[in-house]
Amino acid sequence: MEKEQTFHGQSRRDFVKKSSLLAGGMLAAPYLSQAAQTNYFSGAPGVIKVALIGCGGRGTGAAAQALKTKENVQLVAMADAFRDNLDKSFQNISEEMKATPDRVKVPESNKFVGFDAYKKAIALADVVILTTPPGFRPIHFEEAVKAGKHIFMEKPVATDPAGIAKVLAAAEIAKQKKLNVVVGLQRHYQTSYRELYKRLQDGIIGDITSIQVWWNQGALWVRPRKPEYTEMEYQMRNWYYFNWLCGDHIVEQHIHNIDVGNWFMGKTPVTAVGMGGRAIRTGKEYGEIFDHHFVEYRYDNGVVMNAQCRHWKDSVSRVDEEIVGTKGRIICDRGQILDHKGNTLYKFDRKQENRPYQTEHDELFAAIAKGEYKYQDAQRGVEATLSAIIGRMATYSGQSIEWAKALASGINLQPAKYAFDAPPPVLPDADGNYAYAKPGITRYFS
Template sequence: MERDNQKFHGEGRRKFVKQSSLIAGGLLAMPLLSKANYFSGSSDVIKIALIGCGGRGTGAAIQALSTKQNVQLVAMADAFADRLQGSYDNIKDALNEAGKSDRLKVSDNNRFVGFDAYKKAIAEADVVILTTPPGFRPIHFEEAIAQGKHVFMEKPVATDPAGIKKVLEAAAVAKQKKLNVVVGLQRRYQNSYRELYKRAQDGIIGDILSVQVWWNQGALWVKPRKPEYTEMEYQMRNWYYFNWLCGDHIVEQHIHNIDVGNWFKNATPASAVGMGGRAVRTGKEYGEIFDHHAVEYRFADGVAMNSQCRHWKDAPSKVDEEIVGTKGRIYCDRAQIVDHKGKVLYQFDKKKENNPYQTEHDELFDSIAKGEFKFQDAERGAQATLSAIIGRLATYSGQVIEWNTALNSGLDLQPKTYAFDAPPPVMPDASGNYAYARPGITKYFS
């Protein structure tokens, strides 16, 4: 691959792609492809399994079941029975209201609970929806691809570099098997963003000089500890506040904006440096994550992407991206392009906006029904996730974090054993407090 700093960030990007290519090239001939690749039309039922029955999983299942194809939800899996039941009830209500109750076909025997439940649910389906806390995403994606299933998986696709490597390996197998994979970075499926990107590629703002991205919002939910909870269950119920499960909000949420920056730049960052901490959200109930991050990403050509994300109650919210070029700038949220004197060069007609969450599924299931192989989102999902991860490592350590160093570090946050009576990777002290990173003190790489 030739060096082109406008498209790729250099050695880091090339090695990232090369690694996945080598993985694919080293595979032996695959067995006969799953029948999921050969749907010929609406007369064929496309069977869906939902892995992870929280709010996002419930929403994703409803969206999948709202496509025009002949689809049925046939299996569900979650670590918790109460979450599975709640999701089932909400899906049932939504389908009844839409007049599509015949699409819910989850028998009692196909409701699987526990850490290994995903394997059983995947076996029942042609398409798998992966919406558990992201720490589980690599092993669930690996299993879905091993079983020959098409996949919709939410972002992020991992919480640590070891998970990124696992996703890349499975992505290579998915390409060999011609399995469609869509990742829930929905801005790439949104009409306004697609139109803005198209015009950026046509040169309307010239060469990109800088990128600014934000996900600043208020506080989120916390679930109180109950006496019957083991430490593992408590952390899984409050997954957002533990890095092995969530990756911190820079990874779990801000990945959307970071991905937009990567997308418009046609590159991934070579390095990250930044600052962050726990200024407001300091209680033990907030686990180990920070409440704010500010990161300066650098692409190989020297262009910076400045990133902010925070969770502060009663502070102004901003979730947006701005791309500045030699001829003008793009304001993504307002779907507008202007020159440097403020003249509007392009304004997207908001009447033509779509629901990108629905479009993700519409396009995925259309491709599956036609027997097409159109979606290979896993690799770029891994790129966006690693971009966010190096931002977290930078703010936690206070050091410059290089892309290649992080990718090849082997850093693994996952527990040795997935069980409710097993210890999670981080444990509270006698007062119930969790250790958290100290910039300038915490070290990841020598």
């Protein structure tokens, strides 16, 4: 099916050291426009120019959040594979920012369309927002780092191990260039989660003994095929249901909860084993992805994280994380910490909650405006993404998947050529159905 560390007993420092061997490039200061250079190095109010790469709903929202920060920010360029996406996004951003229209400065000459549009937009900005389907994230991140730009990129950061390796290499160069990188794992920027984590560090629940995480919800959108679409365009329009673009919903969505488990655990899992399939969502319009996954992640100290996600209509929904320790448990969605008798040890005051999607931009742009180098989220993005990828590999194959072995595999889901008349990596049969993984039959390693 697919052409498809924990640091596998290694410390974070050792892991980063080894991954840096993948990276190269010259040490260089970050490039900013002439106006923003004043801002970056002295704190003076120069304009910080932003380019949006990927003009879907999330990109539109992220661009508006960047423009709503307190800093002197302007959107100056936009890029997308499809002109209709770009036009709709530009209209929605303009409407959202109608009280401050001077922040949206995207002339027609700075609206770029096509597979190579990202390069043209990146060249015009100081900060880039990367919000395309995640299969493109590695090449877009690599280009932004090469150009010396500060970066906000959505999760996940890749859909396959080859993409992970590319992001790791670029992340090392970003550190050398002192580029701020924020990844949209927004719970790290959410006040309630920060307060819960702080108390975990203070020992309120003792040693962690197990973790449970969930992203269970109903069905999502589907975009129908049109007669004029090539197969490449159809898959890109309906991108959620193809692994080279999305990575399956365990990677695209459940990554948030898996990330919280890793964050609170302070490490990443060494192995993943699990089960999944297509129980409800079986039609050809759902491409090749599963509608449910259940993964047992095991850390090097023996602690297990059970992770479940599904898209089933009219079924119990839960999006949450529960961290169990020797002295109590943290229930993240409730912002509550209990002892094992059910007594409340801590309860977060919801009146103090922030809007983390906005906060991640507030903090990023404040750092850039002050000339500070503070954010290096790419490594965390890699850890969360690869954890989710090995979960998918485990449910698809029925095998136990090792973190380090998966990363070293170089498995690559991407097409040989990015073009609308080129074949995507997976093709339908004569009836329009796509092959999908079958546990026990699909294999990655002997």
